[in-house]
Amino acid sequence: xxxxxxxxxxxxxxxxxxxxxxxxxxxxxxxxxxxxxxxxxxxxxxxxxxxxxxxxxxxxxxxxxxxxxxxxxxxxxxxxxxxxxxxxxxxxxxxxxxxxxxxxxxxxxxxxxxxxxxxxxxxxxxxxxxxxxxxxxxxxxxxxxxxxxxxxxxxxxxxxxxxxxxxxxxxxxxxxxxxxxxxxxxxxxxxxxxxxxxxxxxxxxxxxxxxxxxxxxxxxxxxxxxxxxxxxxxxxxxxxxxxxxxxxxxxxxxxxxxxxxxxxxxxxxxxxxxxxxxxxxxxxxxxxxxxxxxxxxxxxxxxxxxxxxxxxxxxxxxxxxxxxxxxxxxxxxxxxxxxxxxxxxxxxxxxxxxxxxxxxxxxxxxxxxxxxxxxxxxxxxxxxxxxxxxxxxxxxxxxxxxxxxxxxxxxxxxxxxxxxxxxxxxxxxx
Numbered sequence: 001x002x003x004x005x006x007x008x009x010x011x012x013x014x015x016x017x018x019x020x021x022x023x024x025x026x027x028x029x030x031x032x033x034x035x036x037x038x039x040x041x042x043x044x045x046x047x048x049x050x051x052x053x054x055x056x057x058x059x060x061x062x063x064x065x066x067x068x069x070x071x072x073x074x075x076x077x078x079x080x081x082x083x084x085x086x087x088x089x090x091x092x093x094x095x096x097x098x099x100x101x102x103x104x105x106x107x108x109x110x111x112x113x114x115x116x117x118x119x120x121x122x123x124x125x126x127x128x129x130x131x132x133x134x135x136x137x138x139x140x141x142x143x144x145x146x147x148x149x150x151x152x153x154x155x156x157x158x159x160x161x162x163x164x165x166x167x168x169x170x171x172x173x174x175x176x177x178x179x180x181x182x183x184x185x186x187x188x189x190x191x192x193x194x195x196x197x198x199x200x201x202x203x204x205x206x207x208x209x210x211x212x213x214x215x216x217x218x219x220x221x222x223x224x225x226x227x228x229x230x231x232x233x234x235x236x237x238x239x240x241x242x243x244x245x246x247x248x249x250x251x252x253x254x255x256x257x258x259x260x261x262x263x264x265x266x267x268x269x270x271x272x273x274x275x276x277x278x279x280x281x282x283x284x285x286x287x288x289x290x291x292x293x294x295x296x297x298x299x300x301x302x303x304x305x306x307x308x309x310x311x312x313x314x315x316x317x318x319x320x321x322x323x324x325x326x327x328x329x330x331x332x333x334x335x336x337x338x339x340x341x342x343x344x345x346x347x348x349x350x351x352x353x354x355x356x357x358x359x360x361x362x363x364x365x366x367x368x369x370x371x372x373x374x375x376x377x378x379x380x381x382x383x384x385x386x387x388x389x390x391x392x393x394x395x396x397x398x399x400x401x402x403x404x405x406x407x408x409x410x411x412x413x414x415x416x417x418x419x420x421x422x423x424x425x426x427x428x429x430x
Contacts, residue, residue, distance in 0.1 A: 062245030068190060069202050071247055073132045075175045076240055078194045079103045079116050079139075079153075081127035104193035104240030105129065105153065106249065107174045108279060112155035115279055116239030117254055117270075118144045121151050129155060132200050137168075143282035147216045147290050147398060148223055148274060149254055151239075152282045175241055178248030180271035183207050183227055191231045191253055191267075193240025205231030213362055214255060214268045221290075221398065224362075224369030226268045227251040233267040242269045273370070289374035291395035294326020295319050295333065297361040300349060308346045316351035316383060317361045327393050333382070351388065352381035368395070 063071075081101050103120030107113075114129055121127055121141050130136045139153040155168070187207045195201050209228030216223050229242060233253045242251040251269030258264040278288050298304075298320040305312045322328050322335040336347040350358055353367050372378060374397035382389050 062188065063247055065190065065202065065204065068243065068245075068247040069192070069200075072173075072175065072192060072241075072243070073200055075107045075173045076132075076192045076200070077105045077107065077114060078130045078197075078199050079105045079114070079120055079127055079239060080130065081121050081124035102194060102197050102236050103238045104236065104253070106239070106241050106252075107172050108152070109174050110169055110172050112139075112169055112172065113279075113283060114139060114153040114155065115252070115275065116151050116153065117252065118146055118149045118151040120239045121153070127153060129153065130199075143286045145278065145282060145288050147221055148278050148288065149214075149216055149270065150252075150275065150278055150282065152279060175249045176247070177272045177276055178244055178246075178250045180225070180227065180250045180273045183210055183244075183250050183271075185210060188245050189229055189231050189250070190243040190245070191229070191233050191237060191240060192243065193233070193237035193253060195232075195234035195236040197236055203232040205229050208266070211362060211366055212268060213365060214270070222365055222369075223254075223270060223274070224366040225271050225274065226254070227271055229267045229269060230265055231267065277370075290398045291368050291372040291374050291376060291378075292326070292398040293328050293364075293368065293378070293393065293395060294323035295328040295335065296321045297350070297364060298336070299360065300346075304344070304346060307343075310346075310349065310383065310386075314349065314351070314383060315357065315359045316349045317358060317364065318349050319347040322347070327396050331391050331393050333380070333391060333393075334384070349383035350380055351383050354379050355381075374398075 079102070101120065101122065101124075103116055105114045105116035105120070108115045121144060125141050127139050127141065128136055129139045138156045140156055142152050142154045144151040185207055189205055189207055191203045191205070193201060206229065207227055208230045210225070212226040212228050214223040214226040215221075227242065227250065229251075231242065233240075233256060237253045238255075240253050241249040242253055244250050250272050252272075252275060253267060253269045255268045256264070257266040257268070281288050296319075297317040300314070300316055300318050302312045304318070305314060319328075319333060319335050322333055334347040337345045339345065350364065352358055353364055354371075356363075356367060358364055368378065372395055374395055376395050378393045378395055380391045380393060382391060
């Protein structure tokens, strides 16, 4: 969904570092449905077992930073991948064939699953995962969800061992996923990752914003409820954890808002509740059925309300466009129109979703992203012709964007892995 006040000058940079080995130096460039019971149960047991020893600390003083680092250093990994060189005109060109992307990731469970950002692995199917002790393992990308920018890897083997050793699985130390809905502006946070390829780096800051919309790498849709932070994060931090002062992960560092390739004070992280919801399904099915409503929204201003003859104190968002044959269109929701004199006539006004009042378009996106998947029902309360009317909508699956990703023009800034992505924040849709 988009807002009519959308400003396209903000750039999104993926946290990946390109390393050109051919010249012996590092060069960096910017860059509520029901969950599967088995996968959820496994992660709940991990969180329960790991957090039981920390339960006495949850309401006590923050743990010392050095304690948190020591406890979690074996839970954060460096991820190295080589993008596929499809269509490379000169395969022997070392400056191209030796480009490698670097990012971070974290141990999700004791079955060998590693979670990172989708843009860290790009189109790669096989990557290397390196632990703090230097042990390197080959991992397969088993799922990469472009809409949430979450990828799941499965460790396969040690680089020097043909078979994944049982003792490795038993030694894995999954991160404890906290409840990101408890995060508040001003909370202290900690980031651990591999900025610029510098492994095992810790930085600190605060939560500087919550409930942000982060554009997905797929374009056109948004990642809801992102946490904003001023903890320094740079290329190479993508996929690494953002932690609370008890060492629990509340988000995964994903993007920065900057006019350059380095941190300028605003970073964004995918909330742990989103990871808890999506990852088990990615592990079980290989994909996640994101909900799709099929409309775009606009901000309701006093001027628009006055022109439309509706109460100027009415709170809600107006329906701007409706996708033909989409879920919203099928139940008769009306979009806005523009007459021959270029005057805008507002469509329906959404004032509540499932009984929850709406004041801005972010509220709709965040609610659907947090609580709904494809196939769920959603009740929209609309203001139409002076009355509040309820519409029950069955959410569909989002249409595939893969064909569009292939044909997009290259962005104006460099990203070290395909597919190419637009250089501006795209118009989000629910």
